[in-house]
Amino acid sequence: MKKLTKVQADFVTLMSHELRTPLTPMQAQLEMVMGGFYGSLNAKQKRSLRMILRNTVRLNHLIKEIIDLARMDAGNMSYTCVSGDVAKVARQAASLLRPQARQKGLYLRVRAGALPECAFDHERMHQVFLNLLGNALKYTDRGGIEIALERASNVPQGKSIPGMGDDILVRVSDTGIGIAPEHHALIFEPFKQLDAGAHRVHEGSGLGLAIAKGIVQAHGGRIWVESTGPVAADNGVRIISSVDMAPAASTLQATGTTFLFTIPLQSTRRRG
Amino acid sequence: MARIMIVDDNKDIVQTMQDLLRDAGHTTAATYGGKDFLVKVQKFHPDLIVMDVMMPGMDFKDLLEQFLQLQLSAAIILVTVVRFSSDEGVVLRKRYRVVDYIKKPFQVKDLLASVKKHTR
Known part of the structure; x- marks a missing residue:
């Protein structure tokens, strides 16, 4: 069994290398041409190359997701846990996606209480935030997204979850279309998209949430979703026009989706 | 330059x-791995080596070990798709002078x- 796992792991590593190798000169040469390395370009050439680069980056991201999932499946995902500030990682992820949020007219904010440092894999946790935020952005057309971080022990009585102890509790909430309760378990499975099929509206591989779940669980945490929806079109929600404007509480949409996950303060990391 | x-x-x-490194003012040489690298590096005497970790037919650590025996002073940047553990990173840094990783x-x-950082 151990030999099979090693064979699997070696295969995944080899595939990761082989798939990413041709992408390397593709992406680099595109950047070079677009940056004027070989001379100036006209507007149409720039537009064409931007399209190619955008799709090359998308392809690279998809390959990364597939490889990550394969590694998790083979029990070969490695983690390097270093003490740090989870809120800082959340803010970094948010700042990466804020331009996309602005384009859609959505707010994207991070709210963090006083948090102790804890040991976690910064790159992988960044990936969790990006995946959850990306998911929220995809399914939210009005209002916005908020990341809230606090100690689980600060959660009011009646709202706390048994067994959370003193973990850090992260909520990624959006005012989007929501997820019906019967789909809550399904969405964390690989390749499951609620609008999958020939007429699907939203792009994506359906791997982001499965990967986020794998990373959180490898840190000894839990991840789950709270949501009501889908939301009716005539719910009377005011459209927020500026991403920097925090809406008043009374105008917040009552429905949407919140992904919650915990990060233990005491590392119980396992190879995932 | 370097x-x-x-x-x-x-x-x-x-x-x-x-193309990129020459445009930045550096002098470059290239090799596609293995014995060719061990021969050329002794003639070229680089300040810095940028090396892919997965080349067919060889383990990059074996190659680094053979390079170490040549007693040349170049620092090494590894181009990689894998993440090394902290322990592996220490060995790569201390034994083989690996100074950075590029994904x-x-x-x-x-x-x-x-x-730029490693050729100052």
Whole structure:
């Protein structure tokens, strides 16, 4: 069994290398041409190359997701846990996606209480935030997204979850279309998209949430979703026009989706 | 500027890196791995080596071990798709003078920034 796992792991590593190798000169040469390395370009050439680069980056991201999932499946995902500030990682992820949020007219904010440092894999946790935020952005057309971080022990009585102890509790909430309760378990499975099929509206591989779940669980945490929806079109929600404007509480949409996950303060990391 | 040797079995990656590094003012040489690298590096005497970790037919650590025996002073940047553990990182740094890692596929600015940092 151990030999099979090693064979699997070696295969995944080899595939990761082989798939990413041709992408390397593709992406680099595109950047070079677009940056004027070989001379100036006209507007149409720039537009064409931007399209190619955008799709090359998308392809690279998809390959990364597939490889990550394969590694998790083979029990070969490695983690390097270093003490740090989870809120800082959340803010970094948010700042990466804020331009996309602005384009859609959505707010994207991070709210963090006083948090102790804890040991976690910064790159992988960044990936969790990006995946959850990306998911929220995809399914939210009005209002916005908020990341809230606090100690689980600060959660009011009646709202706390048994067994959370003193973990850090992260909520990624959006005012989007929501997820019906019967789909809550399904969405964390690989390749499951609620609008999958020939007429699907939203792009994506359906791997982001499965990967986020794998990373959180490898840190000894839990991840789950709270949501009501889908939301009716005539719910009377005011459209927020500026991403920097925090809406008043009374105008917040009552429905949407919140992904919650915990990060233990005491590392119980396992190879995932 | 610096003398930089590129070690990768993919000719397009080698060409791309050479174009970028020469444009940045460096002198470059290229090899596609293995024995060719061990011969050429002794003639070229690079300040810095940019090396892919997965080349067919050889383990990069075996190659680094053989390079170590040549007692040349070049620092090494590894181009990789895998993450090394902390323990592996310590060995790579202390024993083989690996000073940085670049993920594949790399962004142009990341390659140039890493080379600039380690060729001052």
